[in-house]
Amino acid sequence: MHELSIVMSIVELASAQASRHDASVIEEIELDIGCLSGIEMESFDFAWKQAVKRTILENARRTVNRIEGRALCLDCNTDFTMEHLYDGCPNCGSHLSQIRSGKELKLRSLVLPD
Amino acid sequence: MCATCGCGPNSHHHDHSHDHTHESSPGKKVVDVEQDILQENNLLAQRNRGFFEGRNILAINLVSSPGSGKTSLLERTLTDLKGELSFAVIEGDQQTANDADRIHATGTKVTQINTGKGCHLDAHMVLHAVQGMKLQADSVLFIENVGNLVCPAMFDLGEQERVVVISVTEGEDKPIKYPDMFHSSTLCVINKTDLLPYVKFNVEKAKEYARKVNPQLEIIELSCTSGEGMNLWYEWLKSKVLQPV
Ligand SMILES: Nc1nc2c(ncn2[C@@H]2O[C@H](COP(=O)(O)OP(=O)(O)OP(=O)(O)O)[C@@H](O)[C@H]2O)c(=O)[nH]1
Ligand SMILES: [Mg+2]
Ligand SMILES: [Zn+2]
Numbered sequence: 001m002h003e004l005s006i007v008m009s010i011v012e013l014a015s016a017q018a019s020r021h022d023a024s025v026i027e028e029i030e031l032d033i034g035c036l037s038g039i040e041m042e043s044f045d046f047a048w049k050q051a052v053k054r055t056i057l058e059n060a061r062r063t064v065n066r067i068e069g070r071a072l073c074l075d076c077n078t079d080f081t082m083e084h085l086y087d088g089c090p091n092c093g094s095h096l097s098q099i100r101s102g103k104e105l106k107l108r109s110l111v112l113p114d
Numbered sequence: 115m116c117a118t119c120g121c122g123p124n125s126h127h128h129d130h131s132h133d134h135t136h137e138s139s140p141g142k143k144v145v146d147v148e149q150d151i152l153q154e155n156n157l158l159a160q161r162n163r164g165f166f167e168g169r170n171i172l173a174i175n176l177v178s179s180p181g182s183g184k185t186s187l188l189e190r191t192l193t194d195l196k197g198e199l200s201f202a203v204i205e206g207d208q209q210t211a212n213d214a215d216r217i218h219a220t221g222t223k224v225t226q227i228n229t230g231k232g233c234h235l236d237a238h239m240v241l242h243a244v245q246g247m248k249l250q251a252d253s254v255l256f257i258e259n260v261g262n263l264v265c266p267a268m269f270d271l272g273e274q275e276r277v278v279v280i281s282v283t284e285g286e287d288k289p290i291k292y293p294d295m296f297h298s299s300t301l302c303v304i305n306k307t308d309l310l311p312y313v314k315f316n317v318e319k320a321k322e323y324a325r326k327v328n329p330q331l332e333i334i335e336l337s338c339t340s341g342e343g344m345n346l347w348y349e350w351l352k353s354k355v356l357q358p359v
Contacts, residue, residue, distance in 0.1 A: 002234055002265035009151050017147055021135070027142065031151075038268050038294040085293035086326040095329045105151045114143045 003043040006105070007051040013107050015056050021112055026060045028111035036069040036085060036102035069102030155269055158237035162244065162272025169251040172355050175271050177295055178279035179288070180261030183305040185213045186338040187279060187347075188256055192220040195348065199355060200253040204243045206235040206260045213258060223247065234266040235259050254355060267294035275354060281306040282313055286320035289327050296327040301334065301350060308337040 010031070018026055033039050041064075052058050069082035073089035074096040080089060082102060088095045134146045150156070166173045176184045192201055203224040205214040214226040225243045227235060240257060249255060257273060259266040278299040280288050283306060289296040296302065302324050304317060321333050334350060336343030
């Protein structure tokens with residue numbers, strides 16, 4: 001369950017931001033989680049419920065942007081949707097590709113009381 | 115507070131970002147944070163990497179499912195190459211010191227990290243382990259991660275090479291079931307080939323799956339028990355040891 005460490009890192013980052021802005025509560029949090037980031041959303045949701053208890057994020061409304069996996073084929077230059085890391089190029093079948101998006105794991109923004 | 119890395123309760127924030135705030139609706143403000151959630155780990159991993167490079171230490175992160183043979187591979191390697199290369203080992207385990215004891219028995223310097231409930235090592239744990247070790251320059255540092263093919267994948271420890279071990283008693287579809295680990299590794303060791311006559315494991319299929327996930331992955335088949343193929347692993351290892359200038 002590495003999702004638990006990820007949620008704990010989010011709590012740390014968010015708490016640090018909140019204290020910089022003298023906020024004692026976070027109303028909303030927005031995250032980017034790429035589809036190729038290695039995060040399993042079911043485990044993430046489970047970990048979230050556990051790890052935000054009695055933290056500044058306990059009652060925050062959470063928005064998660066799932067970023068689609070996209071890759072560029074290094075053999076034929078086709079830009080394609082990559083659902084799994086083992087997907088090959090739909091045009092030429094090559095597995096030599098460069099991932100362009102989908103690896104994101106990011107704290108985008110917070111909404112704090114003013 | 116930890117003097118060397120500055121860690122301590124609530125001080126784990128290396129944020130240098132200039133954030134931007136703006137009003138959304140009355141009484142609320144939006145803070146655009148735009149921070150990578152793994153940045154803390156990645157920064158510490160870079161620090162470890164710099165430390166290793168500065169001393170010409172080859173750091174290798176060994177990952178696998180429980181029981182694929184990481185410790186066995188180390189035991190044999192440390193014994194066979196004693197006198198040729200100098201080694202140190204960090205053992206990551208959830209509970210016991212059994213693996214560390216096995217390494218210690220080979221006469222190699224070993225440090226144990228018990229992760230408790232934690233299912234992976236992270237760069238911070240490695241940083242602290244390394245601080246207590248007095249590592250020699252021009253040496254090889256093996257870091258045996260917790261037996262788990264999922265969780266350690268995301269956490270860079272600052273290693274130069276990541277070696278994923280699978281054994282022929284597992285399914286040959288491991289690489290596509292756990293693609294993140296194979297994607298982030300540089301070498302795949304297929305262990306326990308002495309058992310091939312007794313199990314239904316299609317080596318070619320396993321390699322094909324692994325190369326689908328990572329076409330650059332090198333693959334070595336060996337048996338820690340019979341010793342078959344160990345020479346290929348030793349050649350690989352020696353080719354990665356940077357020559358002191
Ligand atoms: N037949 C056979 N057995 C092996 C081989 N390598 C390891 N084993 C056995 O596999 C079992 C697990 O080996 P370990 O080296 O402890 O595996 P590990 O990956 O370190 O295990 P964890 O640290 O618990 O994740 C032991 O009983 C070993 O003796 C091999 O090449 N052939
Ligand atoms: Mg072991
Ligand atoms: Zn192509």
